[in-house]
Structure formats: structure tokens, C-alpha cells
Amino acid sequence: MAANNELEDFCETAIGPACVDFASRIGADEPSRLTGGTRVGYEVRLPSAYKDAGERSVIVCAEPFDDEAFTVKSSRPDTPDQLRQIALVRYESLKDSSKAAEETMRIRASIGESLEALRESLSNRTS
Structure with a gap:
């Protein structure tokens, strides 16, 4: 159960903000929360x-x-x-608060880079 709480917390501190940033850059509505199953995350409607x-x-x-x-x-x-892996995160890396903040920011940046590459790809197709 603790792992589920860590996933939820990570979703709120890293995935959610990265998705909100991406949505605002492409002019999309607020991302919607994924529900059900073992995944936690967000969906950005284009x-x-x-x-x-x-x-x-x-x-x-x-x-x-x-x-x-x-x-x-x-x-x-x-x-x-098809989901593509951006990062593998050890639960242990999120236990120490000083390391957790650094790890969360690093992975949020990786998510942002992945979404920015996607935005550029989408922009090139619509130009």
C-alpha cells in the first residue's frame, strides 16, 4: 500500500505539473487524471x-x-x-526528503523533455 501512496505523491509532484506545462504550451485543456488499474497519471487531450x-x-x-x-x-x-518508458524510479530514492526533491525534479525534467520533443514533432507535422 505504501508503494501506491508513493506513486500517487509522485504523480502529483512530477507528472501532473509536467502535463499541465505541456498542455499550456500546445493550447490544450487541463489534463485529466487517469483512474483505475495500477497506473496513475494524466491524459492530455490534443x-x-x-x-x-x-x-x-x-x-x-x-x-x-x-x-x-x-x-x-x-x-x-x-x-x-503503446507506452514508452521515460524513467525507472526506485522507491528508495523517494524516501530521503533531500534526495526525493532532487530525484523528482530530475524526472519531471525528463518528462518535460520527452513532451517537448513530442510537441516539436507534432508542430512540424502541422506546419
Whole structure:
């Protein structure tokens, strides 16, 4: 159960803010929270300027990997059912508050870089 709380906390401090930043950069509505299952995360619905051939949204989530770690993954709008790993996070790295803040910021930056690359790719297709 503690692992679920850590996933929820991580989702609120790293994934949520990165998704809000991404949504604002592409002119999307506020991201919606994923519910159900073992994943926690957010879905960003693409604005019409970025939709192409049925593409609708991008998902960023965390899900358990094993007893010691969880993965952070994102989808691409052209392959929504395939999640690509952004990071592997050890639960232990989030226990020490000084290390946890640093680790959270590092992974939030990785999520941001991944979403920025996606935004550039989407922008190039719509230009």
C-alpha cells in the first residue's frame, strides 16, 4: 500500500505539473487524471490543431515495475496503446526528503523533455 501512496505523491509532484506545462504550451485543456488499474497519471487531450488521423491524446503515467521500483511512461498520439518508458524510479530514492526533491525534479525534467520533443514533432507535422 505504501508503494501506491508513493506513486500517487509522485504523480502529483512530477507528472501532473509536467502535463499541465505541456498542455499550456500546445493550447490544450487541463489534463485529466487517469483512474483505475495500477497506473496513475494524466491524459492530455490534443487541441484540434494537433489532431491528425484519429490522434486524440497523450498519456503520461507511473506504474509499478517491481517491489523496488516503478516506471514513468508516456504515449504518442499516433500510438496511444503503446507506452514508452521515460524513467525507472526506485522507491528508495523517494524516501530521503533531500534526495526525493532532487530525484523528482530530475524526472519531471525528463518528462518535460520527452513532451517537448513530442510537441516539436507534432508542430512540424502541422506546419
